[in-house]
Amino acid sequence: MAEKKVPAFQGTKEQEAQLKEVIAKHKDSKGALIPVLHEAQEIYGYLPVEVQTMIAEGLGLSLADVYGVVTFYAQFSLYPKGQYRIAVCLGTACYVKGSGDILDKFKERLGIDVGECTEDGKFSLDATRCIGACGLAPVLTVNDDVYGRLTVDDVDGILEKYGF
Amino acid sequence: MENVNIKIDGIEISVPKNYTVLQAARMANIHIPTLCYLEGINEIGACRICVVEIKGARSLQAACVYPVNEGMEVYTNSPAVRKARKANLELILSNHDRKCLTCVRNRNCELQKLAEEFGIKEIRYDGSSDPVFALDQSSPSLVRDNNKCVLCRRCVAACANQAVSVIGLKNRGFVTEVGCAFDAPIFETSCIYCGQCIVSCPVGALYEKDDIPKVQKAIDNTEKHVVVQTAPAVRAALGEEFGLPMGTPVTGKMVAALRRLGFDKVFDTDTSADLTIMEEGTEFIERFTKGENLPLITSCSPGWVKFCEHNYPEFINNLSSAKSPMEMFGAVIKSYYAEKQNIAKENIYSVAIMPCTSKKFEAQRPEHSSSGAQDIDASLTTRELARMIKEAGIQFNELPDEEFDSPFGEATGAGVIFGATGGVMEAAIRTVYELLEGKPLENLEIAPIRGMDGVKEAELTIAGKKVKVAVCHGTKNAKALLERVKAGEKYDFIEVMACPGGCVNGGGQPIVSSEDRVGKDIRVERAKALYAEDRSAALRKSHENPVIQTLYDTYFEKPCSHKAHELLHTTYTKRNKF
Known part of the structure; x- marks a missing residue:
């Protein structure tokens, strides 16, 4: 760490x-x-x-x-959260539908690892357990916005929306 | 204490009401294996190796923490117990780096012994080979290898028992490990290197920084004049490494072994302990007369000194500026001795055998180079010396008793007792009394400051004045005592030793397993050897040591002289708490 x-x-x-x-x-x-x-x-x-x-x-x-x-405790964080907190669900349903790849894409685009925050304080990245939206798998949230049925190609669009 | 009647494996026994099942079983001579349990230090029931069946209880219970009660029926060897213990042990072993052959604790490992006792032939679980933990080799004293760690927490408890608490458990699951906050290397923390974690560890996850290779290299170099000194506590414990009963003094054999290892001169740290008493005693008399910087606090224990620097910097001025016996000797060897023997100090390699891991840190402190070179080149633990002796094929128990070399072979009983809690104070009082009173002290043995009470006190009358002294051992007790001083309690002279029991129980001493500690106090047993040597010594007061008298007459002039200050005194540094 x-x-x-x-x-x-x-x-x-x-x-x-x-x-x-x-x-x-x-x-x-x-x-x-x-x-x-x-x-x-x-x-x-x-x-x-x-x-x-x-x-x-x-x-x-x-x-x-x-x-x-x-x-x-996973509840406590050693790293600051960003203005936009991206949380990718790694629950079973999302995972088999490829959320792991989506998470990797975010890591690559933001240049940070899970649990970290970009240097400008804008984005932080977390991996979560099941958030109970399996029907939308793979799913992620940015603050209170929910995005579902995603593919790796959607990542750029989501980041753009928040001014990346 | 009220008793209760219980039945263990069909044996009826009456035991004190506050006993655990483990204690009761021991009383009935029934062996229950343990791993995380370390009497008085770590009693948490974490490893589940000591599980037993208790009639009426829903599940198996950890004997080390389960209290007895009236009419209890315990089974320590039922099929369920055997099965559970074995499975628990296999799970622990599945994550253990099982390189026993190359492990520093080979044949002295509690986990290895359990595997043998349980008849483990295979380990059914794969465990996790990930992560591979990096070794923490950041300090000059200790090495941590978490790949060997069984997460028993004995080191964490020992550290807390010293009021140091720089290590703890962190993270969870397979990545759980013992270490410092924010993954700091131990060197960056307020660790005092007392090594109580090492002597508490059941396996090879903690050990001293190995300085044998550099010492061996110096011995093998024919141009080097290699001098060795041995601390008092070493002779009281070294024999244990060769199967001798605890508390067997092995001074003569140890000297013979050192000579056979190729050291050019074998000296006794007790001699410089006498020198320390002269300097520190004189310092006390000066301060006491002027009423300045009291209480004077001893500074022989490098773990205690570092504890004070981190946690009580406001007491730095109270620390005796006199160096520890090891460092005084180091300075004298590369100055007085080098001049007298006409050997260039660059060609002298000075080794110290210490019961201590913190001495390795002390040896490399930049302040300790008053001879113009680093005064001590290497400090080895008692365990390292034992390893050297074994590696050289020396049959230790068959060795003849030999004498230390002159000119530093002569020491007094006062120097010998430095190795046990209260010893420095007792030695100091023997000298201070006679210097101030000008007449012999009648009773040399000062009972109130001997023994294993955490804080011991005595009030003496010297030259018509009351002198109040206190002795404590274990930095936790030092903390308690210093808090009392801060609250206004007045003392004139305080002795502190970092390790519980003093140097006899130092972090560099032979490791005694949890089981072998049962029914005896290592500290008391080893201290007996030192007090016996003191009692049979021809000279028992530091100022009567002819070597010391010659040193002052021909070199230092008098205690606390200018030259003595240059070579025999030191300074301290405030350090951060976190």
Whole structure:
């Protein structure tokens, strides 16, 4: 994972103050880490080393413990999400209909791997489990827009729509 | 403690109420195999090797964590138990890099032993050969090979037990591995290289950085004058590598072995421990008289020093500026000794045999080159020395007892006890008392600071003044003690050793399996060897060591002199916590 590109941390003073409040709120309760991580991800959109360090210090945990929990749950992200979050379904139905190839095409066009974000912060790419739209397989979402019955050739058109 | 009556494999036994099934079975002399279990450190029931059948329970239970209760019936050898244990072991083995022949833990591996005991002839599962984990060789002290890791978490628990916690489990599924946050190499973290992870590891996933080749190369080079020094704790444990009972002192055989390995001079680190006491004791007297930078905190333990630099930089001024015995010796060998023997220091290769992995880091610190060259060229662990002896075909147990070489062969009992928790303080008090009082100390053995309590304290009256001292071992206890000091508690002198029990239980010492630890305390057994040597020593106070007296008379002039400061003292650096 270390080889993935992480953009420079751009957290603001306001965000930091918010995080400190969250930490103070949960600090004394048992099992504080997971709720704090959830709220921290809402504040920052992701959980970079700077944020995890603040959480570790604030809760009196080791950074290794915090990182262990973050990397255990798919819910938590070490990388920022883009303005447009592309999520390609890799559920069984979509997969047999070729969503793997579609995902590869996005990787190639955007120059990023799954879980990463383009340097301009515009697009991020995720692979998801079944999103329950198997009738439209293969399917993907961009933020709240759903695209179905796709082929590899549709990828360029979708990206164009979002100004790629 | 109240007892309960239970039945294990038909044997009726009464056991304390707070026992686990594993403890109860041991009491009944019934063997239950374990893997992730490490008494007092890791008791989490993760590996499922110790599963047993409990009458009435829905499924098999992990004996290491399952509490006993009145009337319980346990079966440790039923078909279901045997089948489950075997399947669990096969699954662990399926993902294990099974290169036993070339493994550093060959024949001293808990997994290998289980495979033998369980009669594993084939492994029915393919496992995953992907990913192949890269070795972490970033530090001068430790190597991590996660391809051998069984995810038992003993190292993670040992690290947490030291209040260091730089490693943890990360990711999930087949890619789960133990490592540092954000995949940082261990060198970039606040790891103190104490090596407690290594001595906790049941397999070959963790081991010391192998420095044998460079030492061997120096020995083979006839132009090099190769000098070796051995720390006190090494002699208390080396014998274990050759099948001798724990706590057998092997000083004479060790010296003989080193000579046969081709070292030109075999010296005793105890001698420089005496030197450390002279410097540190004098430093204490100076600070105590002026009331400055108290408490003085010992700095012999490189793991502790690094812990302090990362976590308590506000105490850096309290650390004794006196170097550790190993480094003092290093500096003296390449200055005084080189001049006296008329050997160019470039031609001296200085090796230290230490019970410690952190010493490898200490040896390469840039501060430790006051002789003009790196003072110590290589620091080997007790285990590495044992490997060299085995490789050379030396029949260790048949060796005669030999004496250390002069001029640094003479040491006192004070130097010997440096290897056990409380030893440095006891040695320092023996000297400080006599220097200040001007009369002999009557009782040399200071009981309150011996033993395995985490933090030990004593109050003494020296020259009409009260001196309050504290001794702690294990950096977790150091943390607790320093927090008390921060909260306002006053001490004059504190000894800290990074490893639980002190150097006798260092990260470079022979590895004792989880099972062999049952019913005995390694720390106590090994410390006994040192205290016995102290008791039988002709000289037991550092300032009475004639070698030390000569050194001051002919070279350093007096303790903490200008020259002593140049060669025998050091500085410390603030380091980041994360």
